Amino acid sequence: MPAETPDLRVRTWSPVCRAVALLLGPYAEVVLHDTATDRVLAIWNPMTTRAPGDPSLLGELDELDPSAPDVYGPYEKLLPDGRRLSSVSAVLRDEAGRASAVLCVNLDRGPLEQAAALLTNFAAPTAPRPEPLFERDWTERMNDVIGGHVRAQGRPLERFTREDRLAVLRELDEAGVFAVRRAVPAVATALRISRSTAYALLAELKHPAGPRKD
Amino acid sequence: MPAETPDLRVRTWSPVCRAVALLLGPYAEVVLHDTATDRVLAIWNPMTTRAPGDPSLLGELDELDPSAPDVYGPYEKLLPDGRRLSSVSAVLRDEAGRASAVLCVNLDRGPLEQAAALLTNFAAPTAPRPEPLFERDWTERMNDVIGGHVRAQGRPLERFTREDRLAVLRELDEAGVFAVRRAVPAVATALRISRSTAYALLAELKHPAGPRKD
DNA sequence: GTCCGGCTCGGACGCTTCGTCCAGAGGCTT
DNA sequence: AAGCCTCTGGACGAAGCGTCCGAGCCGGAC
Structure with a gap:
């Protein structure tokens, strides 16, 4: 390069x-x-x-x-x-x-796993997932959660909606990730949002009386 | 047919x-x-x-x-x-x-599963992770470690020697507990030592070339 | 087009927590 | 007694935390 x-x-x-x-x-x-x-x-x-x-x-x-x-x-x-x-x-x-x-x-x-998943799931008996999901450090957990939402929403991180980000933050919060030092800025970076926005969204989680309307 | x-x-x-x-x-x-x-x-x-x-x-x-x-x-x-x-x-x-x-x-x-296995095993990780780091409620972990040492030494917390405390702190540090906010003062309290001493002992762990002599 | 409301952004602020340092108070051995 | 070691509370600057604000950026309404 x-x-x-x-x-x-x-x-x-x-x-x-x-x-x-x-x-x-x-x-x-x-x-x-x-x-x-x-x-x-x-x-x-x-x-x-x-x-x-x-x-x-x-x-x-x-x-x-x-x-x-x-x-x-x-x-x-x-x-x-x-x-x-x-x-x-x-x-x-x-x-x-x-x-x-x-x-x-x-x-x-990813592509290999996708192909493998395609093959294993093809006409497979409906079986429970043998995914143990063992313990990792919080940064791995964070990537895991974010990646899970990316896959679940079928949306790349850049096109996440506000609700997507809220969901990610809620899950990470419930996992206790934010008890760790420097976790909030790290998550903000990983989520491609600013530190300010991260705190704003987190405040909205604890404070459902926010400006949100449905 | x-x-x-x-x-x-x-x-x-x-x-x-x-x-x-x-x-x-x-x-x-x-x-x-x-x-x-x-x-x-x-x-x-x-x-x-x-x-x-x-x-x-x-x-x-x-x-x-x-x-x-x-x-x-x-x-x-x-x-x-x-x-x-x-x-x-x-x-x-x-x-x-x-x-x-x-x-x-x-x-x-069979053939599908074989192909799937081929794909999943391709370039699959063989090493676990080098990081053993944190997870699970750290306060519980802390009590666990301290209690373990109390039992192992057969000494009540008040009669712990300096080395006992060092060992406890080393174990907690390796478990990544101190990456959590407010963990150091909490551990110090649990160990019945002052915050200052806790930091001093921790510094000694990272800096074996300390005032220690043997 | 203009306006407007919602959202995100960076920067700045005050406050808390972190980690270090120090002088003093015991408690050992000598 | 003295010397040495360790723990201690208090103090300090540095770092991190959480909040706030004004500026920009849309997308929809007018």
Whole structure:
């Protein structure tokens, strides 16, 4: 993606990144992270709006521990718009063996799962869903709830109605998500609304005597 | 399948049976049962060795009950060779409205399930999640952890040593409890220590190069 | 077109909570 | 007694929280 960058790491790994991005078509993004600054170095085929320079948000990969593995995953990630990703990460090292970057490949499993669901549901006996839905941290829960509504409404996040957002916030509130620090701004961002609007909608939930009319 | 039969029912329903058998390819069989004799009237695309005249083996469909539905299923059937079928049945009636035959369509779900498994397993996550983080009412969790240590140490809360408190705080921290608003003062109270001490101990956890000496 | 009501937005404000620091008060051992 | 360690309440700046306001952006009514 970047025209020409003076960064040696980008020049070194760019070909393989481009190749992977090309192979996995539109359903995978490839991200190169800077371990030192914890920011995005370069990104190919981005699925979100992340751009070089943005914070990476990937936890510390403990590259100081020599016994730590170089490759992680595949593990699951959830996007606010409901897409489910399979992600792998690799620690990239320079000639001296020092970790200098982290490569992440995020594959959208949505289309595959959709096809699989189509097949399993085709003429299937009406059976209860074996979905355990185990515990995750609140950020995952948030993406889960939002994604669930996206799928349920069949609407992309940008075309959510006011009621959709209210429903999402109600569910998250009942799940106790807003007891967590910094949860409100995070949810607002994920919902693509401003912090102000988020608080306004939340107030409306506790305060049904709002300006709403039916 | 049958060449020409004098049976009115077979002549009546044969076209739709042939059509369904054709549509569902090699993976479905269509069977027409005689309700009176409980025997196979005709069969298209058979998956087993059943032939016209064989006993139907289909359970009582209770066609005497006028409130019983006309269509059953889809329900699951198992074949001796392990194939899993999805089956639907329909009660067929003559002009007078009397049940005269039962149509069964048996679809082999095996190939579909195989394909579905292939898709779901493609690039599926194998690692759980690196984050064990928070969920469930944290106040309950807190009491749980503290109570566990009290029992494990056999010491009442007032006689806890510094290390005991450190251990409790470490466990709660790893459980992500302190991501919750107002959690630190609450834990401090529960541990019978001051807010200051709680923060001091927490700082010591993150900063093992503290004033501690051993 | 103009107006208007509803909604969202960013920015700003005051208040609460967070996390740190410090001086003092015990309680150990020596 | 002194020295050392730890806990404590109080105080502080920084950060986060929640509310409010004026400005823009529609979409419908006129």
